[in-house]
Amino acid sequence: MPKDLEAVPPLPASVRELRLEIEEFNTEYIAVLDACRVEEWPRFFTDDAFYIITGRENDDANLRVGLVYCEGIGMMRDRALAIAKSMMFAPRYLQHHVNNVRILSVAGDGTIAAQANYVLYQTLVDEKTTIQQVGRYYDRFVRRDGRLLLKERRCVYDSLIIDTAVIYPV
Amino acid sequence: MPDDLSNSAAALTNHVWPNDDLQLIPDWVYTSQEIYEREVERIFHGRTWNFVALECEIPQPGSFKRSFVGPTPVIVARNNDGSIHVFENRCAHRGAELCRPQVGTTKEFVCPYHQWTYDLTGNLIGVPFRRGLNKEGGMPKDFRPEDHNLLKLSVTTRRGVVFASFAKDMESIEDYLGPAVLEDFDALFDGRKLKLLGYYRNTVPANWKMYHENLKDPYHATLLHAFLVNFGLMVAGNKCGTIVDPSGRHGTLASARPDEKLNVDDDSKKQMRAFKEGMKLEDERFLDYVKEFKSPWTVTMQTIWPNLITQRELNTLGVRHIVPQGPNEFLMIWVMFGYEDDTDEMTRHRLRQGNLMGPSGFLGLEDNEAMKFVQQGMVRSVSDTNYVALGDREEGTTHKIITEAAIRSMYRNYRGVMGL
Numbered sequence: 001m002p003k004d005l006e007a008v009p010p011l012p013a014s015v016r017e018l019r020l021e022i023e024e025f026n027t028e029y030i031a032v033l034d035a036c037r038v039e040e041w042p043r044f045f046t047d048d049a050f051y052i053i054t055g056r057e058n059d060d061a062n063l064r065v066g067l068v069y070c071e072g073i074g075m076m077r078d079r080a081l082a083i084a085k086s087m088m089f090a091p092r093y094l095q096h097h098v099n100n101v102r103i104l105s106v107a108g109d110g111t112i113a114a115q116a117n118y119v120l121y122q123t124l125v126d127e128k129t130t131i132q133q134v135g136r137y138y139d140r141f142v143r144r145d146g147r148l149l150l151k152e153r154r155c156v157y158d159s160l161i162i163d164t165a166v167i168y169p170v
Numbered sequence: 171m172p173d174d175l176s177n178s179a180a181a182l183t184n185h186v187w188p189n190d191d192l193q194l195i196p197d198w199v200y201t202s203q204e205i206y207e208r209e210v211e212r213i214f215h216g217r218t219w220n221f222v223a224l225e226c227e228i229p230q231p232g233s234f235k236r237s238f239v240g241p242t243p244v245i246v247a248r249n250n251d252g253s254i255h256v257f258e259n260r261c262a263h264r265g266a267e268l269c270r271p272q273v274g275t276t277k278e279f280v281c282p283y284h285q286w287t288y289d290l291t292g293n294l295i296g297v298p299f300r301r302g303l304n305k306e307g308g309m310p311k312d313f314r315p316e317d318h319n320l321l322k323l324s325v326t327t328r329r330g331v332v333f334a335s336f337a338k339d340m341e342s343i344e345d346y347l348g349p350a351v352l353e354d355f356d357a358l359f360d361g362r363k364l365k366l367l368g369y370y371r372n373t374v375p376a377n378w379k380m381y382h383e384n385l386k387d388p389y390h391a392t393l394l395h396a397f398l399v400n401f402g403l404m405v406a407g408n409k410c411g412t413i414v415d416p417s418g419r420h421g422t423l424a425s426a427r428p429d430e431k432l433n434v435d436d437d438s439k440k441q442m443r444a445f446k447e448g449m450k451l452e453d454e455r456f457l458d459y460v461k462e463f464k465s466p467w468t469v470t471m472q473t474i475w476p477n478l479i480t481q482r483e484l485n486t487l488g489v490r491h492i493v494p495q496g497p498n499e500f501l502m503i504w505v506m507f508g509y510e511d512d513t514d515e516m517t518r519h520r521l522r523q524g525n526l527m528g529p530s531g532f533l534g535l536e537d538n539e540a541m542k543f544v545q546q547g548m549v550r551s552v553s554d555t556n557y558v559a560l561g562d563r564e565e566g567t568t569h570k571i572i573t574e575a576a577i578r579s580m581y582r583n584y585r586g587v588m589g590l
Contacts, residue, residue, distance in 0.1 A: 053530065057272060058368040065368030065506045067530040069521050074453030079525065082532055085449060086397045089539045161501070162372035164542055165535040 015103050022114055022141065023101050025148050030096045033168060038083045041169055042076040045150045046142060051076060053155040053170050056135075067166060079169070089167045093123040096170070098137070111151065112141040118155070120170060122163075133157045133170060182208070187590055188555055192578040193563065195556040197548040199581075200377035205588070206497040212587055213476050214240025214494070219326065219333040219346050221478035221491055222246045222256055224505055226330060226364040232275045232290065238493045238501075239334055240477065244323065245269050245279065246332060249290040254327065256334040257292030257320035292320035329359030331489070347474065348415035350567065354422045354472060357465035358482045363510035367520065370504040372529035376541035378494040379580075381502070382473045384537055386421050386576035388412055389560055394540055397532045400449045403427070403457060411467070414566045418579035419475035424467040427459065427484075456522040459484045475580075483533075485516075486523035498545060504528055 025044070032040045045051065052066035070076045097119045104113040115138050122132035135157035142151045155170040182204055188194045199205055214220060222237040223246040234247040236259060243259035261268045261281040268281040268288075278295065279288045287296030294315040302308025323334040328343045344352055374381070384390065388410055391398060398404035404425065413422040451457065459468055462485065472480040479490035487508065493501040504527070508520045527534045548556075561573030565582065568575050584590075 055369060055371070061368075063366060063368030064517070064521055065370070065524060066521065067370060067528055069524055071518070071522060072453060074451075075456070075522070075525070078451045078453055079532075081449065082397055082401075086400050087532065088394060088396070088536045090543075160369075160371050162370070162529045164372060164374055164529065165538045166530040167535060 015106070018106070018112065019101055019103050019114075021148060022103070022112070022116075022139075025141070026098045026101065026116060026137075030098055033170075034095055036094065036168065038080045038168055039077075041080055042073050045073050045076060045153070046144065047073045049073060049076075049150055050152045050154075051150075051169070052153075053157065053166065055160045056156050056158050057160055059154070059156045067162075068169060076169075083168060087167070089165065091125045092167070093125070094132075094168060095121045095123075097121070110143055112139075112148075114139045114141060118170065130163060131159070132163065132166065133159045135159070135170070182590075185590060187585065192565075192581050193557065193559040195558060195577075195581060197554045197556070199584075199590075200380065200545065200548055201497050203497055205590075206494070208588055210240050210242075210494075212589075214242070215336045216587070217335070217337045217340065218476050219335050219340060219343055220476065221331065221474065221489065222334045223254075223332040224330055224364055224366070224489065224507065225254070225327065225332060226366045226507065227273060227505065228254070228332075230275060232277060233273070234269065234276060234279075234290075235273045236269050236271065238477075238491070239323065239336065241494050241496075243267055244334065245292070245320075246334075247279075247290045247292075253291075254325055254332055255291045256323040256325050256332075257288075258323075260320070261286055262294060262318040262320060263297075288320055292322050294318045294320075329356065329361060330364050331359055347420055348417065350413050351415045351420045351422055351472065351474070354413065354424065354465065354467070354470045355474075355480065357463050357467075358470065358472075358480055358487065360464065364507045365510045365512060365517075367506040367508055367517070367524075369506070370528040371501065372504075372538065373495070373499055373501050374538050374541055375499050376545035377497055378477075378492050378500040379584075380541045380544060381479070381490075381492055381500065381537075382421075382475070382580060383577050384541060385423050385471045385473045385479060386412065386580060387574060388423055388425075388571045389574065390540075391425075391571075394536050395533050397536075401451050401457065409466075409569070410571050411569050412567065412573065412576045414576050414579045418565070418583035421473045421576045421580070423469075423471045423473075423576075425469045426466055427468040455519070456525055457484070458519065458523075460516065460519065473580075475583075481527060483526055484523055486520050486527060488527065498549065502529075 029044050051070040053068045054066045058065055098116050100117040102115050106112050115136055117136050120133040121129055123129040135155055138154040139150060140152040141148045185198050188196055220239040223235045227235050228248045231248055231250045234245055237244050237246050244256050245259045246256050248254055259267050259269050263284055263286045266281055266283045269279055285298050289295050300309050323336055324338060324340055326333050326343045333343055392404050409426040411424040468484060470482045477492045481488045488504050488506040491503040495501055508517050526532050529538060558574040558577050561575045564575045565579045
């Protein structure tokens with residue numbers, strides 16, 4: 001069962017506006033990932049952000065391990081650099097499809113809790129396209145200099161059995 | 171049928187080891203269905219101890235885990251007296267794989283199809299309408315529930331690790347591992363209670379033995395994993411060992427990082443720097459090593475035949491459970507853990523360092539990709555042997571890096587068991 005299912009009251013117009021803003025944020029985020037411009041990926045986060053990709057079985061049981069586990073933007077930049085410059089993997093194309101953005105709450109300090117569903121299609125250049133992951137983002141956004149940034153993005157995937165490897169951030 | 175039997179015997183007589191030479195591994199050990207079926211029979215269902223669970227996964231009476239011995243589904247359950255039982259996950263009635271959740275707690279196992287019911291040790295304790303309805307139908311008069319328990323396996327544990335075997339008269343796990351492999355096993359499972367941190371699951375389109383071989387191969391570490399060298403995890407001053415048990419099946423790939431990173435001599439430093447080309451980690455916390463083990467090694471990867479890898483990579487710890495899915499694919503279940511007495515900061519250190527391993531790990535990801543390439547090469551090509559001649563014909567424990575001695579040891583044992 002998705003978390004915080006009862007949490008959302010009817011949306012006032014200002015929150016609708018916010019949802020649109022988050023959809024635009026996600027669209028830009030995905031554009032960077034789909035272009036495999038992984039070194040630009042950390043710029044969507046605050047310096048102290050937390051990023052994790054984990055299976056739903058772990059999230060449900062409060063088990064803290066992550067397929068990717070980054071405390072702070074430095075660890076994200078390190079991962080991005082390693083993927084871009086050091087790691088060995090087969091060439092591929094990726095497409096993320098993100099939808100069902102929900103605003104769960106806006107805290108007094110302006111922190112926005114939101115979620116969205118994602119599907120990640122992977123096409124290895126010599127294989128048919130597969131669904132690599134189906135999952136959900138659990139996000140915390142903050143506003144810095146007028147712009148939204150992620151303070152936390154938890155990518156929780158339903159597709160517990162991964163085909164071979166997940167190379168790029170989700 | 172006699173025809174089928176003779177066909178299958180003929181198929182195996184066609185599998186002749188090239189030149190009777192362990193420097194040559196024929197592709198068919200990785201690709202043949204007949205060989206795979208014999209492996210299941212003689213290795214996974216034979217005289218081996220197979221990993222099935224960590225005790226911390228089934229902490230309470232009634233806790234259970236769905237697991238595998240080779241490809242065969244089993245249930246691992248903790249009985250009310252605390253004892254651990256392993257039995258086939260297959261209803262004695264119509265064969266349904268009756269337990270569906272990966273983990274959980276229960277008083278009994280009820281098959282969802284006709285509700286045959288089993289206790290936590292696998293004994294049949296209930297058959298609905300056993301005596302029929304209105305005195306009609308039902309089981310024959312001589313039906314004895316105790317003749318229809320779930321198929322039970324032998325069980326043993328060592329320091330919180332649970333093993334099972336289809337063999338009834340297995341030697342102790344200590345004798346099975348041998349003293350040298352047991353020493354590094356005990357360094358990781360050192361008596362502290364384990365704390366479960368979570369799971370990764372992935373398939374790799376490669377033969378299951380390839381995973382053992384990859385961790386009996388110190389040669390690949392600095393070549394495939396440029397990350398290790400680029401970011402200074404594996405430096406010129408590292409000591410290495412490839413430890414092999416007397417049977418040849420099990421092994422430990424070990425390395426020791428110098429205490430001080432600056433302990434590398436100037437010449438090596440220059441070479442390292444040339445290799446780095448401006449690559450430097452912004453956040454070096456995840457390369458930190460907190461000394462906590464009674465071992466000269468900072469890294470030990472153990473290959474415990476036939477289905478377990480233990481991982482002690484600095485402070486990120488886990489076991490990997492190999493579940494073969496035919497000759498051309500295996501499922502890998504990673505169970506990551508720390509210790510009960512870890513502080514929150516230590517747990518977070520292990521989680522940060524966990525970025526090295528798993529199917530998105532800086533190292534783990536590359537291993538999976540490489541093994542896929544090898545299987546594709548073997549399946550699609552005309553050439554038909556692997557050439558493993560590094561270190562010439564030496565076998566057993568060595569302290570060289572550029573050797574394939576441990577792979578040859580594994581195949582000497584394998585050929586004996588498989589009759590090849």
